[in-house]
Amino acid sequence: MVSSREFNRDVSAVKRAAASGPVIITDHGRPSHVLLSFADYQRLTGTAGSLGDAFVLEEEIDFEPLRPRDSLREVDL
Template identity: 40%
Template structure:
């Protein structure tokens, strides 16, 4: 496992706040007896993986979506 943030189950119990903060940057792996058992993700990353949170570019690149729309840019 090549991960920057790895906590043992015991460390995770002691450093929950730090693990949650680290999960904002990248996945945090939690191990039990040296084997990864869980992954902690920020909610936005989880939703992205589930396909429930899309950027505008991702949404427009999907097939089957009508990309023909009118938009008036505000004048300054």
């Protein structure tokens, strides 16, 4: 276990520690996050592909960002 303060102080050391197993990060003495290697993540989730494959959605999502009316302005050239 490592505190969030220790994590912020030496991220590289915590990443090295995560290479040999999950590292629990605490916040105010309570477990709040777990840092693990990507290989461990893949093993846990069953996503044995590339990093890009891990973010591919199963279905398409229609997305049209809304623009506030204030953002429509004339261009002054």
